[in-house]
Structure formats: C-alpha cells, structure tokens
Amino acid sequence: MGRGTMFMLLCLSAMSMVVVRAEDPYFFFDWNVTYGTISPLGVPQQGILINGGFPGPNINSTSNNNIVINVFNNLDEPFLLTWSGIQHRKNSWQDGVLGTNCPIAPGTNFTYHFQVKDQIGSYFYYPTTATHRAAGGFGGLRVNSRLLIPVPYADPEDDYTVLIGDWYTKSHTTLKKFLDSGRSLARADGVLINGKNAKDDGKDEPLFTMKPGKTYKYRICNVGLKNSLNFRIQGHPLKLVEMEGSHTVQNTYESLDVHVGQCFSVLVTADKEPKDYYMVASTRFTKTVLTGKGIIRYTNGNGPASPEIPEAPVGWAWSLNQFRSFRWNLTASAARPNPQGSYHYGSINITRTIKLVNSASKVDGKLRYAINGVSHVDLDTPLKLAEYFEAADKVFKYDTISDEPPTTTDKITVVPNVVNATFRNFIEIIFENHEKSMQSWHLDGYSFFAVAIEPGRWTPEKRKNYNLLDAVSRHTIQVFPKSWAAIMLTFDNAGMWNLRSELTENRYLGQQLYISVLSPARSLRDEYNIPENTLLCGIAKDLPKPPPYTI
Structure with a gap:
C-alpha cells in the first residue's frame, strides 16, 4: 500500500468512529448540507456544500463495510442523496430517490445506513431532489477490495478521485424554473474537474502530485448534467483497470469517453519529464467544445504545463469502437474469492425482453421526456412506501407501459411509471434511442451485463452480435443517437428500483421509471424490513405498518 493510501485510511479513521462488532466494520459520518458562495468558473454563485466543501467529502470504504451517514438538511428545500452504483442488497430503503x-x-x-456488500470499485453520490445536482452536493465513493481478495495489479502509490462534469453559472433554482416552464436547458458554461478549472495564469495549484517513477490510480467519474466528456492527461497513457465495480482487461488508451453517470479507474505512471501536466476534460458531440483543465505536478517538477492540449477524438463512431474494446477480466477475483467470469450469463435463458424507447414532446405546451410514451411524475407518497403499506392501488398502477413500445411515441402520458418484475427472472432490456442526442441510462440496485451497442433499430436477430462471454458488469450504459443498447441481468434484488436517464433535464422531466421486484416469500432472506427511522409522507403517515418479516 502506498504512503498516500495509508494516509487516507488514517484520516478516515480519525474522522469516523469505527465500532468493533462481531459483524463487519461500521463507519459513521455527520454531514451538514448548506448553501455557500462558490466561484468555480470565476462567477460567484450559490452552491450546495457538504461540511463546507465543494465537492463533498470522499467516502473511502472497503467491501462489506457498513456506512452510516447522518445528513442534516440546512437548505430551504427538501433534499435527498443517492449512492450511484451502490447495490443496497435487499435494501432499497436507502436508495435516496423520490420513488x-x-x-x-x-x-x-x-x-x-447501508452496506457496500460484495462490491468493489469507483462510484459517486449526488442529490436527486429538484435540480440540486446543478449546484453541487456530489462527491466520490470508493469501495476497496478486502485484503484477502487479490487485485489484478500492484498497489498504486496513491489513489485519486477525479470528478468531471459540465457546469452552469446559473443557479439551480433558475435552471429548475427553465424546466418547469417547459424550456430545455441551454448549453453549459464550462467543465469542472473536482470543482475547479485551471485559469492558466501560472498561479494554479495542482489537483494532484506524482513522484517520479511511481504509478497512481485515478478514479474518473462524470458527475455532470448532460454532456459526455473525453478525459485525457498530457503525455500520459491511461491503463484501464476497473469500471463501475468490475475489473477490466487492462487495455491502454490515450483518452477515454466518460458518459454522464459513468466511472472508470485507470493507472498512470509518472515516467515523463518532471514538470506540470494538464489533465483535460472536454465535451463530446457538441457544436461548441467546452474544456476543463487541472494541474498534475511532479514532486520534483520545475516547469509549467505545455499550453498545447492533446486533441479529443471526433464523432461518436470512435466512442462506439472504444466501448467495444471494453472487456471483463475473467481471471480477476471479484469482491468475493471466486473469479469474475464464474457467472456464465451467456448460457442463461432469457425469460423476458423489455424494449424501451426514449422520446420528447410537449404536454400542455411544456416539454416532457418519456419512456415508451409515459413520462414519470413523482407524487407525495413514494411508490415503495405505498407498496409496503399495501396502498399501491391508491397511488399508482403497475405496468403503465408494455414490454414493447407503441408504434408512435409522440403522444405522452404523465403518470407514475412502474414496471412489475418477477423475482429472480433473467431478462434482457433494450434501450432504443430514436433521438439525435446522446442518452445515458442507469439502473439502481443492480449491475448488468452491457452486451451490445449498435447503430440502427434492434431486432431479435441482433442477438447474434451480443458479447455473451466477457461483457463488463456495470450499472450505466450510453446509447448513441439513432442507436440501441442491450443489457442482461437477473432481478434477484427485492425492492423498488429506479431506472433513469442520467441526463438531469431528461430525468427531471419524466424520463425514468421504477421496477418493482417483490419476493413472494416475504422473507428477511430476500428483503430487509422498513427501518425504524424511515421518513413517512403522503398517505403513508396515517397508515398502520404491516407485520414485519420475521424469517
């Protein structure tokens, strides 16, 4: 373990009280959420801070740790956080979304209170209420491998979290008013790296430092609102080693396209001339390219970063080919002692195919986004609470959409969008993007196998092009314009789980749904009971609690 990593772990121990129990370790955090003035692009604006910081604290945990975070909301609006990519086994009560x-x-x-059960990898958290993500409130969340589980590369000298994302200088309340009035968001004003953008005035402090000859791990997550970003470091190749919870075949790239909601981990070796270098994140698939930069400094460096920024690739075909190069590392151990490739997903019979088509149209003169013609709306009573309190019929209807989209999606219905799924069924989900813009989809509570992305329309014959051997197990997948993507997974995690567009505008205006996965056994083996501290709202405030599960 590198000195920097050891220092981080010691800091974590100092900040958090670790309680020694017979079960896995607990880490406790108190987070104070407030407004504060920030100026990441040189314009003072209202930001959302956690314990006075922007971005928020980095959570450093290890597989099977219990994380307990007491969040104090000192904003003037309701607030929620979701833990993107954390699977919350049997515990959608901690998912942090309005459904x-x-x-x-x-x-x-x-x-x-959640456990990072049987997971490793790079993740992040962010607000799911209103348009709060546009003001901050996000941060990194890493899950390290347990010491007894080998990692398929040598311990790096240090481990860095890199949060990249597009940014608006308008306040989150102004952006919300745009969306509520039926307007789309304009293009972003800039790109940030860890809440900053180098000014090129010679006074920029380094975001990270590297010792000559040492290798470092960078965890790169796109926490932005709408834009895919290309990430690169001047003169330094990126060796990909992990992606959203899975070890990958260790290919080397000059740059990586990171779509909204996605995370990659790369190894970078400090073997160049000792001086400063830029890490760069720039928008993809936009007419005007926005670029964010941050300084990496060699500890014995004696010169500024070169002003010549490496060019980003052009076009989405390049990005599609990069996706096809990603492979699951079948020889590496997962968060458990067994190899990742021991789960032979390609030999399981598909029991259901759900085809989802995203669309946009106007309802009562206002912009809405939809899935299969249905635009989701959140109600006063969360769907999970309505279901648990046996009052679902008073709040929503199951299977608002069918497994096949309508022939035309121009007409949009605005209602809660809930799909009923059979516990432990192995299914296929097709995302078909008929629009001219990029799409990025995320599923809470699960990892899925991203088996294909191709241009055109999906047909059953396309299955012959699926990667049924070593597709990466992950939780977010992009869909290019006029293209489709296919994922496969087993619905073995009971709960109410959010499937959403990671593009903030699309999600806020209805491009999401919930998947209800009920265990017929109603047993603690499949799902935890409702926590005692669960907040109750809507009709759930006045309903008696059902008997808890006992076995």
Whole structure:
C-alpha cells in the first residue's frame, strides 16, 4: 500500500468512529448540507456544500463495510442523496430517490445506513431532489477490495478521485424554473474537474502530485448534467483497470469517453519529464467544445504545463469502437474469492425482453421526456412506501407501459411509471434511442451485463452480435443517437428500483421509471424490513405498518 493510501485510511479513521462488532466494520459520518458562495468558473454563485466543501467529502470504504451517514438538511428545500452504483442488497430503503424515500425536510436530518456488500470499485453520490445536482452536493465513493481478495495489479502509490462534469453559472433554482416552464436547458458554461478549472495564469495549484517513477490510480467519474466528456492527461497513457465495480482487461488508451453517470479507474505512471501536466476534460458531440483543465505536478517538477492540449477524438463512431474494446477480466477475483467470469450469463435463458424507447414532446405546451410514451411524475407518497403499506392501488398502477413500445411515441402520458418484475427472472432490456442526442441510462440496485451497442433499430436477430462471454458488469450504459443498447441481468434484488436517464433535464422531466421486484416469500432472506427511522409522507403517515418479516 502506498504512503498516500495509508494516509487516507488514517484520516478516515480519525474522522469516523469505527465500532468493533462481531459483524463487519461500521463507519459513521455527520454531514451538514448548506448553501455557500462558490466561484468555480470565476462567477460567484450559490452552491450546495457538504461540511463546507465543494465537492463533498470522499467516502473511502472497503467491501462489506457498513456506512452510516447522518445528513442534516440546512437548505430551504427538501433534499435527498443517492449512492450511484451502490447495490443496497435487499435494501432499497436507502436508495435516496423520490420513488422510494420521502425527502429530508429543511431543518431536519435523516440517517442513511447501508452496506457496500460484495462490491468493489469507483462510484459517486449526488442529490436527486429538484435540480440540486446543478449546484453541487456530489462527491466520490470508493469501495476497496478486502485484503484477502487479490487485485489484478500492484498497489498504486496513491489513489485519486477525479470528478468531471459540465457546469452552469446559473443557479439551480433558475435552471429548475427553465424546466418547469417547459424550456430545455441551454448549453453549459464550462467543465469542472473536482470543482475547479485551471485559469492558466501560472498561479494554479495542482489537483494532484506524482513522484517520479511511481504509478497512481485515478478514479474518473462524470458527475455532470448532460454532456459526455473525453478525459485525457498530457503525455500520459491511461491503463484501464476497473469500471463501475468490475475489473477490466487492462487495455491502454490515450483518452477515454466518460458518459454522464459513468466511472472508470485507470493507472498512470509518472515516467515523463518532471514538470506540470494538464489533465483535460472536454465535451463530446457538441457544436461548441467546452474544456476543463487541472494541474498534475511532479514532486520534483520545475516547469509549467505545455499550453498545447492533446486533441479529443471526433464523432461518436470512435466512442462506439472504444466501448467495444471494453472487456471483463475473467481471471480477476471479484469482491468475493471466486473469479469474475464464474457467472456464465451467456448460457442463461432469457425469460423476458423489455424494449424501451426514449422520446420528447410537449404536454400542455411544456416539454416532457418519456419512456415508451409515459413520462414519470413523482407524487407525495413514494411508490415503495405505498407498496409496503399495501396502498399501491391508491397511488399508482403497475405496468403503465408494455414490454414493447407503441408504434408512435409522440403522444405522452404523465403518470407514475412502474414496471412489475418477477423475482429472480433473467431478462434482457433494450434501450432504443430514436433521438439525435446522446442518452445515458442507469439502473439502481443492480449491475448488468452491457452486451451490445449498435447503430440502427434492434431486432431479435441482433442477438447474434451480443458479447455473451466477457461483457463488463456495470450499472450505466450510453446509447448513441439513432442507436440501441442491450443489457442482461437477473432481478434477484427485492425492492423498488429506479431506472433513469442520467441526463438531469431528461430525468427531471419524466424520463425514468421504477421496477418493482417483490419476493413472494416475504422473507428477511430476500428483503430487509422498513427501518425504524424511515421518513413517512403522503398517505403513508396515517397508515398502520404491516407485520414485519420475521424469517
């Protein structure tokens, strides 16, 4: 373990109280969420801070750790956080989205408790209420491998989190008013790396430092609102080693396209001339390219970074080919002692195919986004609470959409969008993008196998092009314009799980749905009971609790 990593772990121990129990270790955090003035692009604006910081604290954990975070909401609006990519086994109560949780009211607090069970990898958290993500409130979340589980590369000298994303200088309340009035968001004003953008005035402090000859791990996550970003480091190849919880075949890239909601981990070796270098993130598939930069400094460096920024690739065909190069590392151990490739997903019979087509149209003169012609709307009562309190019929209807999209998606219906799924069924989901813009989809509670992305329309014959051997197990997948993507997974995690567009505008205006996965056994083996501290709202406030599961 590198000195930097050891220092981080010591800091984590100092900040958090570790309670020694017979079960896995607990880490406790108190987070104070407030407004504060920030100027990441040189324009003072209202940001959302956690413990006074922007971005928020980095959570450094290890597989099977229990994470307990007491969130105090000192904003003037309700607030929620989701833990993107954390699977919350049997525990959608901690998912932090409006379909499962009541928001934290201003001036109150709520304690999240979840276990990063059988996971490793790079993730992040962010607000799911309103358009709060546009003001901050996000941060990195890493899950390290347990010491007894080997990692398929040598321990790096240090481990860095790199949060890249597009950024608006307008406030989150102004952006929300745009969307509520039926307007789309304009193009972003810039790109940030860890909440900053180098000014090129010779006074920029380094975001990270590297010792000559040492190798470092960079965890890169796109936490932005709408734009895919290309990430690169001047003169330094990127060796990809992990992607959203899975070890990958270790290919080397000059740059990586990171779509909204996605995370990659790369190894970078400090073997160049000792001086400063730029890490660069620039928008893809936009007429005007926006670029964010940050300084990496060699500890014995004696010169500024070159002003010549490496060019980003052009076109989405390049990005599609890069996706096809990603492969699951079948010889590496997962978060458990067994190899990743021991799960032979390609030999399991598909029991159901769900085809989802995204669309945009106007409803009552206002812009809405939809899936299969249905634009989701959140209600006062979270769907999970309505289902648990046996009052679903008073709040929503199951299977608002069918497994096949309508022949035309121009007409949009605005209702809660809930799909009923059979527990432990192995299914295929097709995302078909008929639009001219990029799309990025995320599924809470699960990892899935990203088996294909291709241009055109999907047909059953396309299955012959699936990667049924070593597709990466991940939780977010992009879909290029006029293209489709296919994923495969087993619905073995009971709960109410959010499937959403990771593009903030699309999600806020309805491009999401919930998948209800009920265990017929109603057993603690399949799903945890509702936590005692669960916030109740809507009709759930006045309903008696059903008997808890006992076995």
